[in-house]
Amino acid sequence: MNNQAEELVQFLNSSPTAFHAAAELKKELQQEGFKELDPSEKWDLKEGEKYFLSRNKSAVVAFITGDDFLNQGFRIISSHTDSPALKIKPDPIIKKDGYYLLNTEIYGSPILNTWYDKDLSLAGKVVLKDDTSFSLNEKLIDFEENLAVIPNLAIHLKKDINKTGKIDKKKGLRALISQTLNLETAKDNKAQDNKNETDTQNSGQENESLLFKDLIAQFTDHKKEDILEAELYLYPTEKAEFTGQKKEFVAAGCQDNLSMVHSTLKALLASEAKPWTQMAVFYDNEEIGSTTPQGADSPFAGNIIKRIIYNLNAQKEDYYSIIEKSFLLSADMAHALHPNFSEEYDKKNRPVLNKGPVIKYNANLKYTTNASTAAVLIDLMEKNNISYQYYTNRSDKKGGSTIGPIAATQLGIKSMDLGSPLLAMHSTRELGGSSDHAEMIKVMSLFYQEN
Known part of the structure; x- marks a missing residue:
């Protein structure tokens, strides 16, 4: 058990719906000096400043503008606020x-x-x-x-x-x-x-x-x-809480995907301005296909990126070169190995709780990870002694997907899928690892901050 996990439990208990999760995001962003933007008004952005905006009271985008985004691009972490x-x-x-x-x-x-x-x-x-x-x-x-x-x-x-x-x-x-x-x-x-x-x-x-x-x-x-x-x-109404002999588990609903929402938030809040622009996109409606104005299968994020760079005097063609230099990390929970049903998993790629972040692969790109994008995160984690795991579906199982392929297709951006392991995904009482949350925040912080 650690401070980050305790903060996650508090966040889960304050977020019974996507609306409430977005409200919690807004509250914490404002407390850390992020300025709220009105999408219906003209913006006057400055380099090195912190901003956020919301849509539908259920989706939020927050960002720290870089002073050399034309050459360094954007580093984006996306997650989603909704749960089944x-x-x-x-x-x-x-x-x-x-x-x-x-x-x-x-x-x-x-x-x-x-x-x-x-x-x-x-x-x-x-x-x-x-x-x-x-x-x-x-x-x-x-x-x-x-x-x-x-x-x-x-x-x-x-x-x-x-x-x-x-x-x-x-x-x-x-x-x-x-x-x-x-x-x-x-x-x-x-x-x-x-x-x-x-x-x-x-x-x-x-x-x-x-x-x-x-x-x-x-x-x-x-x-x-x-x-x-x-x-x-x-x-x-049952509250999120720690369980297990050493309190090594987090028992709560909506960890898929509020755990990734919270870790993304904490990584961004701990960040300082860099040459590249750091962005967190908290989409809504992933669980029903993302085809909403606040979902990943919409121009939502792309339009905001355009507004940011044009407001900072970039030209129209710059958008396309900036996207080529940018990177999207799609953050959604991963299936942990269930000890009672281990035969349902791949023979080798079967993550367990409290063993670190999970890189998710799928041959048909239901997850966007490829060798080039995975190598970036692997290099960061190995340099910083962070353990990591792999997940793939058993070869005869179709499995699910996430916002990664949808958002990456909308933006035309290189991307990979990462998540913390979770048991009982989509149950009203999911089970996560209490130490995994801190490790995920470390990885996301490195993604935002490291050269």
Whole structure:
């Protein structure tokens, strides 16, 4: 256990959603003297200064301008703020068989059975009325309290539950929140209690919509009449913590990919101005394909790079030469070897927890690493006595991907994929190594600072 790992645990506990993670990034950047830029306004940048901006309250870009970026380019580390989750649907309250349920939709690819029988709360953002329809007020909210649970069906009623494990995504992930919603707009609809409720919810729609706004108002400081819309997610309230005989593990959800977000942040905050420009891109929506304005499969990062260099008097053609001189490090967690299922991994390239950063390879470039880009990081790590590991999928397994190929393709930049090892990826309770985080921060700091 170390200070960096303790700070990671605090960061995880403060970041139930991508919105909250971005808010934490903003807070720490401002504390360290980074100036916030308004993307809708003209910029007046200076060499050697620190800046950041955000989009959608869920993605952040921070950078330190270099004084010779024309010749030295950019060094960029990218990660993503989102994690697999259960998102609350619009008009979500369902009244059925004497209970009130929240209707949910799957975001990304979570391990669904890990959401059962957990104490859950709600967090996200609300959009509030303001002076004009095109200038509305957005605020982050977190209910914080244990509010919901998705109960399992007893094994006595589903004898094969330990064999099939199949989950009904339509109704099996609705979260139970109450038997009686004691709110001022709630109406006792006895007729609805006496009939079979259907998924189409063809009655009580207006009342149930009001009930959800009342629920938000009850747990926040916002008046129901001011609430126009909400974007909320369920999250487990169990706190991140250290575990293991020597506290060598970090047990928490969202380590994929908030661990990489936090290590990137800490490396950038520790950096000083260099001839090259140092940049951190914290994308959103990686878990659903990155095809959003704040995702990696967009002009988001490329447009910001252009704005930076043009503001510092570069010419249009300079952009292309700068990109050729730049390097992208795509930071996303790597699969650690599971001792109970070691046959599912490659025979040789099988990283373990607390043994250092993981270089990720894939022959079909689902990871962007190649010999030339990997050698840069390997040289830095070997010169500084940092242990490292390799990961490749077992040859008959397709595996996943990350933002690396998408961002590198958008920018046309040389790139590689790196991550800390993680067990139970996409579970509500993932398991990482407490010493790996400090080693990753060291590697990222070297990437930013070394000649």
